[in-house]
Amino acid sequence: MSFSRLVRFISTDGNTYYGDAILKAGIIDARKATHAWIISGNIFGHYLVTDQQKPIKKLLAPLSWDQIHTVRFLGLNYAKHALEIKLPKPKYPILFFKPVTSIVGPTDPIPVPKFAQIDNETDYECELVIVIGKEAKNITEAEALDYVLGYAVGNDVSQRSWQIKKGGGQWSLGKMLDGWAPFGPAIVSSKIIKDPQNLQISTKINGKIVQSENTSDQIFGVAKTISFLSQGTTLLPGDLIWTGTPAGVGMGRTPQYWLKHGDIVEIELENVGTIQNEVVYEKDIKAKL
Structure with a gap:
């Protein structure tokens, strides 16, 4: 079974x-x-x-660090999100990475070290997370979902000043920090979620809804994303693919909203569940992994 x-x-x-x-x-x-x-x-x-x-x-996080080979993220993958930050829809998926040390569990704190407190521009991003279940290379879009173990929900925590203004054109400095990719609460089998392109996804900050969208707004859907990323590259069991965030991020709001010490961030994905993480400034918090 x-x-x-x-x-x-x-x-x-x-x-x-x-x-x-x-x-x-x-x-x-x-x-x-x-x-x-x-x-x-x-x-x-x-x-x-x-x-x-x-x-x-x-x-805990549904997978331990030693089970995860690569943590991939897509940027600008929701049409309305690209519109809110006034950027054109990408022609191809925009890809970046985080280290496995960014992975923490569904109720662990989000630690904000002094490095990330520059300009106080820490942001939230609710995301559908794909968990790869078996080796995939050069696969077609039609067969891509056969390689999925299941799905989870995550928060691609981002520090915008390092990501955009001070990162030299790449995004990693604003996204790579320990604890900045909480996910869970479970990996829900792909046998339960057969259509990942029709799921409601949302974020609440201190109980207030700030993001609410359907995964149908993705520019590159789950199957297309997996197929594209497998071209010339082997996706391994345990690899995580975060599929971008919808509109409503703090950077795109008027006025802009940045996460503060003590904020409670709840991120929910239909048929998967919710993660809830507290933003904690200036503390060295080690999650059990």
């Missing part, structure tokens, strides 16, 4: 497990699960969803 909603969690015995979240009827958000069926084996190969349950004490 394959998993429905893959979670990685610390249980009450202090150990870390992979599991399939046990949810009540009508609930889809793994953050509301109190227990999970334990998974044994390799989630990218042969594994077994056992009949053993464990209580969930804390949800």
Whole structure:
């Protein structure tokens, strides 16, 4: 039996497990699960969803750093987002990367070090996250979804002054920081989400909706993105592809809105669930990974 909603969690015995979240009827958000069926084996190969349950004490990022090879991000991939920041739609996907140390869990704090406090221009970006399930190279758009293990939701935290004004034309300095890619709360199987191009995605800051869109507004859909990125490059099991953010980012608002110490950022994706992270300035916070 394959998993429905893959979670990685610390249980009450202090150990870390992979599991399939046990949810009540009508609930889809793994953050509301109190227990999970334990998974044994390799989630990218042969594994077994056992009949053993464990209580969930804390949800972690669905994958650990050593399971992730490459973390890819698309920029300007929603039509309305390109319009709000007054840039033309890209002809080809705009690609950048973050290190695995940016990955943290669905409830971990977003640490903002002094480096990122220059100009106080830290921004939020809700994103659909693709998890690659098997090696893919030179694949067609028609077969691309067969290579997806599942989907999650994430926040591509960005510091705009380093990204745009001081990065020398590339974006990494404003996006690469530790803890700046929280995601989860689970990896929802592609058998559940069969059409990733018709999902509502949104962001709330302190309970107020600031982004709300459908993934149908993506310029390069999931299948096209996977196919394009696989041309001449092998996508590996565990690779993450973040598919861009819709309109409503702080940079594009009037007046502009930047994340502040203590802000609570909630990012939700239909049929996946919600991550909720607090913005914390000037603290060295190490998430358990």
